[in-house]
Amino acid sequence: MAIAPAALKSKDFVSNQDVRWCPGCGDYSILKNIQKVMPELGVPKENVVFVSGIGCSSRFPYYMNTYGFHTIHGRAPAFATGIKASHPDLSVWVVTGDGDGLSIGGNHLLHTIRRNLDLQLLLFNNRVYGLTKGQYSPTSRTGMHSKSSPQGSIDYPIDPISFALGAGATFVARTIDVDAPHLQEILHRAHQHPGTAFVEILQNCVVYNDNEWLEVEDRKTRVSAALALHNGEPLVFGPKEARRGIRIRDGVPSIVHLEPDENPESAGVAVHNEAHESPSYAFALATLARPDFPLPIGVFRAVEKPTYESMLQAQIDDALAARGPGDLAALLHSGDTWTVES
Amino acid sequence: MATKKPIEQVERVAIRFAGDSGDGMQLTGTKFTESTALAGNDLSTFPDFPAEIRAPAGSLAGVSGFQIHFASEDIRTPADSPDVLVALNPAALRANIGDLRPNGMLILNSDAFTTKNLGRAGYAEDPLPSLKDRFRVVEVPLTAVNREALKDLKLGTRETDRCKNFFALGLMFWLYNRPIEPTLRWLESKFRGDVLEANTRVVKAGMHFGETTELFPVSFSVPKAKIQPGTYRNITGNTALAWGILGAGIQLGRPAFLGAYPITPASEVLHELARYRHFGVKTLQVEDEMAAISVAIGAAFAGELAVCTTSGPGLILKQEALGLAVMTELPLVVVDVQRAGPSTGMPTKTEQADLLAALYGRNSDSPVPVLAPATPGECFTIMIEAFQLAVKHMTPVVVLSDGYIANSSEPWLIPDIESLPRGEVRHHAEGADFQPYARDPETLARPWAVPGTPGLEHRIGGLESEEGTGNVSYSPENHGRMVALRAEKVARVAHDIAPAEVNGSDRGELLVIGWGGTHGAITSAVNEARAVGKDVSSLHLRHLNPFPSNLGEVLGGFRQVLVAELNCGQLWRLLRAEYLVPAELLSKVEGQPFKVREIRARIDTMLAKGS
């Protein structure tokens, strides 16, 4: 892949379109961070494609000065599959939301993840339908009062991380709209990952579901409300004076209280390993949820297996090696033919 | 094998093979067809099988049939009524006997006519005595003679009995003096060991049985047909579609990209294409119909020749994405191999009832060109044309095939590659003042600028775009203009399509119009009527949107117009609305193709009324 001219700056990735999200929406911060990261990836701007479906988050491609395709509700992963499978040299980014990706597009998300194309799936999770003006979404909490659930939602929510792990994702991470350094680090990791990188970005919808993620967005509460995942380090959270850790026994996580100087590993606290061959460990982490547990933030799983597009190309190469380039005349004359003389 | 019995020469014969869906009737018919093609006859076939993979043995629901019509003259249909019916069990007899022509030959597996099997087929008593008055019944103890031929092989009874269709095939080879070699070659390429030995042996035994038994005093021959010189092969519509996709890739210099989801009767196109990776073609079997068109549109956005293949219910699921391709003005070919509906309908049976869905089945005004092949062979060239139109006019194109031409085969004069249209796919490369929705002044096509091209970074989407810039626009005037531009762009496709050509005379009393797979039946009926001096002509439309520019003029040359189609009047409505002609309708919706006599009867009634 060609190296981007060093001159590329954040602003080179800003399109000439006015951004039309509500003031205070978490999407602004995500956009800014993605524009910040883009020049650092070393990909020429013309090789970057943003693909989206429908929803607030799906306006994203319009604001990026790259190639962009704003498609239809839920199907962005399928369009991205076609782009990447036909052009493995492109850097393909899918932007979706909890409604777009997990409701109407759940099937496409599932199958795109399992095929492991080398692309990035960014799911902005604000736990509500924004663009259609405030209905509960598939990630909304049971009991959520919304326009379409005035007595409270009776749906059980789906967890995006568990969904991705269940679909066989090779890279799964969670990050936060307003945590710029972490978001940027995860975007870098997602881009480096050779396969489908699934990233859940906790995003605040200031209009219809304000402060849904406040505990983890706010730096002060984050210390106890979030569990920062660092590969090779024990699963420890909380302030220095009240450190706690996560122990996993028989696949079931529980909280261990640590003495100030206690070694977490000796206390049975699990050490984070992104590369566990079995996804069970990552599943156990994915079950950690508020209010009983801290919410894990970071990379849950990062393993490698061959990508769809590389296997597709290998089949073409094999067929070419075995049979030579396709010959149309030979094909039309293959099998039984007969000649009628004049 | 030279016969010592007398040979009677006939000009044309139609044979129907019928049995349980597990009896291998489709294979038997296909092998008979290959031999018949090599014997130099013109031919037309009609496979008719149930959707169930294995319906209960011996039941009416499980009957599978294959009809072949072959002749020493030009023929276009599988024939209204078979002259010979080969029935492997009572259910096959019961389901098909109504079609056999009076005094036709009925060849039965007499071993299958047990009380139990008669019961399964719903016969209260043995039908044979009464049938003997109306048909020439030949009772062959097929199961027994087949077992006898294989008795020294180490095959179980089941495997042995599975060969009996090839025994029947051998017998029919003898009866119609067909070459056995293509089948023997095929068996050798396909099987080994005992299975190869058994099948080879029973085909030969079947021929030998014909020669030695007293059941058949004569055999028949059908002289070679006098057809256009050249090299021929047999082809079905689905194979031709797949090869047409490969052909388009070669002719336009870019391998095609197929997104597909399995659906009857279109799956064979996916199967066939998946075998040709060395043409560079990429075939993706994806999670559903919506994904299939979405991956194709994604590839089109990235600059590929994208296509998806489906059938009616799948077309409906694709409509939303097809609307996006209309809005983003990307080239794409969607093939609908139509089947009987609505809903799941009768998946293996034919119909032509998706025309209005293709034209008007999307939200809002969403025009697309629509093409329909008339014969299996035309499926090849129509794919090349569809891709050319899609790329030149930057529009999705719908191709409406149908279950009848998908599975039927005909001898196909193999086209000379040099004679096929060529053209390079060209992506936009100019960077200065690039506007994604600028238009070619002649075609109104917008530029095809693809990712990877420096300086042309742009965004497209399903929201209404501003003319030129492509920016999202809610301006009322702009929307009106864009709707009109999209319509005009598709209308201008008419400049690139062949004018309508009448079979018969340009003026006269009656014009019969059809489209798609009804071509053979309509042309046969009209030619028959013309041969006895009737004032009738026919017109078969390959382009259903836009219509050929001379269509109005052609219609004006006739006092009466009849539209014959396998739906409740879809083209009929379009023609009446567009040209204000008081066209009449001959409609058939039984999941079966037209019979020539059905069209002929209507021609005669209309001509009688007109004179």
Ligand code: SF4
């Ligand atoms: S509705 Fe919510 S998610 Fe949508 S733009 Fe406004 S704040 Fe953001």
